Every structure is written in C-alpha cells, then in structure tokens.
Amino acid sequence: MYAVRRWVVRHARGFERLYQAFEPLLVKLHPVWRRIGYDRAEAPVAAVEKGVKGVLFDCRMCGQCVLSSTGMSCPMNCPKNLRNGPCGGVRQDGGCEVVPEMRCVWIDAWEGSRRMRYGDRIQVVQEPVDHRLQGSSSWLRVVRERAEEARQSSQGGAET
C-alpha cells in the first residue's frame, strides 16, 4: 500500500534495525530449513515473505531484495525498474515521470537512506536483476548464502 510504504521510508532506521535482528534469526534456523529441504520450504516462505513485504513495501518479489541499500524504498516500484538511482525525468514537485501522482521511488530512497546507519550503501552499484529469481524468496536465498559462507569460513579456519 502506497501510504504504508511511504510511512516505512520515514521510519527507515527502525526497519534497518528490525532487519538486522531478523536476518541472524533466519540464519540460525538454517538447520531447520535444511531439514525441511530448502526447495520444500521455498513456497510457504515465499508466500509469507510476499504477504509481509507486500504490505510494508509494495514488494514485487524480484527475489533479490536490496531494500537495505535503497533506503527501504523498493526500486521495483519504479516504472523503469531502476535499481541504481533516479532517472533524469523526475518532476519538479518530486512526482514520477511515468506516474505523476506517485512520488519518485528514488527520492524516497535517498531520504530513507539518510536516516539509516548504513545508508551509504545506496552508492553501491547494484547488479542487474536476474529475472529467473522472480517470485522466489529473497530471505531463503540470503540465509542459504550466509550459511554457506559460514561453513566455508569455518572449514577454512580448520585447515590452517
């Protein structure tokens, strides 16, 4: 919802903290996900993720969430799907070039990022979207990657 997502951006710092607490929790549940099987967990987790993030961010389930780097304003709501900043067509009143009644997603992103502790991540160049991930759970993908990183670094530690 538009009003909710604007509210979220105004409280970007709080949502940054919330996610910082939430991600390690998900990673801790790695054994559970593994037991259920990541493939079997995918559909129910994706459904929950879609519900929660849909309400809060108007999430489009691109499957490669960058909200932490975009001031908690979802870039997939930009009609041009820009992942790296605003285009040059933003209206003087801050309205979107394509949908004038909507405020530019990237003006919100910039303002949100200024409220966040790690807001400067907005300057990191984001890779183009991998369209194969559309509809999949970003949460599970992150958990899987983090768990894999942890496994590799602990193995690396054991070898030395």
Place this chain on the structure above:
Amino acid sequence: MKFDDEPVPGYSLPILPGHVSPGRLERVLRAGKFAVTSEIDPPDSADPAEVLKRAAIFDGYVDAINATDGSGAHCHMSSVGVCSLLTRVGYATILQMSCRDRNRIAMQGEILGAAAMGACNLLCLTGDGVQAGDHPQAKPVFDLDSMSLLEIARGMRDESRFQSGRRIELPPRIFLGAAENPFVPPQAWRPHRVAKKVAAGAQFIQMQYCFDVPQLRDFMSGLGDLGLLEGPERVFVLPGIGPLASARSARWIRDHVPGVHIPDAVIARLEGARDQKEEGKRLCMELLHQIREIPGVSGAHIMAYRQEHSVAEIIEATGVLEGRVPWYPGRDDPSERNPESPEASPEAEPLQG
C-alpha cells in the same frame, strides 16, 4: 586542432597512451580543449543522404555528433544506423543507447556492432518512458538500468567479456558516457549519483538542458568536492544548452519533455522580447559564456532541435572553440568531403547506401 596521425576518413585514429578509444572526442577532452558536441535529429526515413545532410550542418563546429536513440520514446532511424553512416565518412559520433527498448542480449550485441562500425563513444541512458512517445502501447523493457549498462560496457571493453562471462575476442574500444540532470529532484543526491556512475565506468557526462546557472554551479562544486574533476580517472562534464524558439515552445517543452526545467524568469524574458527566436539564441549564447566559466566544465552539448543551423552561429558568436576547427570530412582534403555537404561539388560520387 589537427592531429598528425590523421587517418583516411572511416578509419580509426591510433589509441594514445592513457586513452581507451580511437576517437576524436576523447582526444579533445584529454587535451584540455573546450569540447562541443551536438545532436542529430534522426530522420523518419531510410535515406542515408538525409543523415549526411543533417550532419553537414555541424561541419567545422562540433567535436562529436550524438545519434539519439528513440528520443522522447519516438520512433526514428536507429542510433547504430546513424552512427554507421556517419563514421563511414569519418565523423566522430556518440552512440546513445537507451535501456527502454532492448534487453541485455540485444544491447551487448549492438555495442560490438557499433564499435565495429567505428563508433568510439557510447552514452548509456535509461531512456524516457514509453508514455512520452508515439507508441505508448509498447512494452517498456528496462532489463538493465543506465548504471548496469555502463558496468557491462566497461566489462566488455576492459575485461573482454560479456555480462555472462563469455569471452570477447576483440573488445570494443569505447569511451563511456552517462547522462545527468542536476536540475530535477533529488538535487542533493545528483553529484553522488555521478560518483556512482563514474564508479560504474562513466568517463564523460552529458547533461539535460541547463537554464539555471546557479544550480549548475552548485552541482559542479559538488562534483569537485567528491574529487571527480581531477586526476587520471576524472570525469569530463558537458552541460547541455540550446536555443528556445519562443515562449510558447519553451512552455511546451517544460510540460511535455521529461526532465527539462525551464525557470519562469526565462519564459518571461522570451515573452517580453520583440523577436523571441533571436532572444532565445541570445539567451543560449549568454548561458554558454557563463557555463564555460564554471570550474570543471569541459565543454558543452548543444541541443538545437529543429534549429540546427543556429549551432554554428552560437559557437561562432561565443568563440568557445578559440579558433579551433574540429575535423569534418573535407577539412584537410577536399576530396574527402561529405557528399551531402553544401560545399560538395554536384558531380561527386554519391555514397552507396
């Protein structure tokens, strides 16, 4: 400025040490000269002579010609087509590539094709939305954004690989550009966004129309503060200017062309003038004078849509080239003339299209 390693028109210049492209634009900019670029209005036609005719208007006044890519989301001859025709007779071109109409497979292929045809400069753009053009029912693609297009193009050039990682045998030698519009929100971010584009590979920046010099000054000092205007990795900035034909057309542009900010004072000034067209040109010349004085500005991009003939007059009157005559076909050797140039003799061999 005359290069002593001038090739036969249609062939590339040698790439100098520290340069990435065999093009004239990079040479002029790195030599510290005030560069002038302009853009061609691509024809709604398959006639090659029309392209050459439109380019000849700028002979002796511009260092490179931008070939727009479906500007304003309108259908015209493609930018690769325009560039290919122009490079065959030796013109320096800036290939504009917008993310609106093609996916990454098409765009990377087009970069190779254009480089093979002699295009040395690539301007990576997001593109206006399809709602602005003559085909609002079209599917907007936006598979990439301008930032990722820059990064991919740089990878193709510097690492000889496609985005997929697959190897390219001979990489495209292209000087990479990006656009910026410091006159629209979020203004505070705009210099940082240039820094991000530079990090993604941008080496020159061309801008939207500037009618607000104080705002441009703030923006340029922002770029300076970020250290973007000095050192070997510096970015060359070319603000955009152009003559407004009348107060009415200024209003129309402001309301219909995405991203053009024209202050009320400018429109009032045109309205109060006896000859609005002359006043528009005069304003453009004043802007060019002021812009040139701003530290860090490397040149200007002149957009004179349907007033292309005024570009020569504006450059002549302001003297920004300081007596320099940018290369054009026939400058050094009349036999190399653009067959569509007014100077060309009527019996000249027509270019096979």
